[in-house]
Amino acid sequence: MSKPPNYWNKAKKYLSKKDKIMKKLINDYRDGALVTRNDVFFSLCKSIIGQQISVAAANSVFLKFKKKCKGRINPKTVFKLSPAILKSCGLSRQKVKGIKDLAKKIINKEFKPILIKNMNDEDAIIYLSNLRQIGRWSAEMILLFTYNRSNIWPLQDIGLLRAISNNYKKKYFPPKAFLKKLYKKFTPYCSVATWYLWRSIDDEPIQY
Numbered sequence: 001m002s003k004p005p006n007y008w009n010k011a012k013k014y015l016s017k018k019d020k021i022m023k024k025l026i027n028d029y030r031d032g033a034l035v036t037r038n039d040v041f042f043s044l045c046k047s048i049i050g051q052q053i054s055v056a057a058a059n060s061v062f063l064k065f066k067k068k069c070k071g072r073i074n075p076k077t078v079f080k081l082s083p084a085i086l087k088s089c090g091l092s093r094q095k096v097k098g099i100k101d102l103a104k105k106i107i108n109k110e111f112k113p114i115l116i117k118n119m120n121d122e123d124a125i126i127y128l129s130n131l132r133q134i135g136r137w138s139a140e141m142i143l144l145f146t147y148n149r150s151n152i153w154p155l156q157d158i159g160l161l162r163a164i165s166n167n168y169k170k171k172y173f174p175p176k177a178f179l180k181k182l183y184k185k186f187t188p189y190c191s192v193a194t195w196y197l198w199r200s201i202d203d204e205p206i207q208y
Contacts, residue, residue: 004033011189015196016076018185021167024194034195037146040113041106042073047138049091057090064089066067069204075139079103098133105131115125121149152192153183163197 016023039045048059048066060096066084069077078099085094105111116124121143128139139156154160164182165172186193 004035007150008033008192011150011192012114012191015186015193019193022193022196025200029196029199031054032199034144034191035147036146038146039073040142041075041102042114042145043142044134044138045073045078046104047141048095048102048133051133051138061090061124065091071132074107075103075158079107095124095133098131101132116143116147124149144194149188149191151188153186153194155162155179157194159198159201160194163201167200195200 012026016026018114043067044146046058046062049062053061055184065086066073068081068089083093083096083100086099087093102111106113108112109136117128119127124143124147125139126138128134128142129136134142135157136174137154140152143149144152162173164170164179168174168178170178183190
């Protein structure tokens with residue numbers, strides 16, 4: 001893990017001035033910040049493993065997966081693992097295909113993570129979404145947690161929507177017009193706002 005992004009403190013000041021609820025959250029939760037592993041393959045594997053299962057179940061499967069990789073989660077190691085070994089970790093057939101396909105595309109240079117650094121957010125989301133088992137939400141999580149992009153506003157994320165409902169006293173789901181208003185207010189630091197909103201409903205700072 002690394003240090004928080006260089007925009008973090010500036011973003012906290014900006015959001016505190018823009019929004020009184022955000023100011024309260026920033027004051028209440030001083031125990032962490034957004035950090036990155038700076039390892040897109042690791043994060044994509046974790047994203048695929050965690051889809052449509054609970055956090056506890058995802059952590060359990062991921063630990064088994066890590067053990068089968070002998071602690072070395074990289075494309076070559078994963079590509080060598082048989083589908084049966086991957087399934088034995090608790091992965092579905094579709095998730096096995098997704099992880100194997102990801103490893104193959106990186107080895108064959110069909111997918112080049114280095115290109116993402118020079119893409120804008122939307123182009124990067126589209127590029128990541130071309131991978132098997134990676135949709136918009138997963139792509140946004142990668143941009144947020146791996147690349148530390150500053151203005152990700154993942155509106156498909158149930159946790160974010162619940163946190164907005166709780167903190168801003170809105171019904172669930174929050175009205176689209178209100179979500180758009182918050183996006184405009186928090187830009188260019190929606191990622192930081194998202195992190196604090198998540199933190200308000202989770203005992204532990206979220207990492208990916």
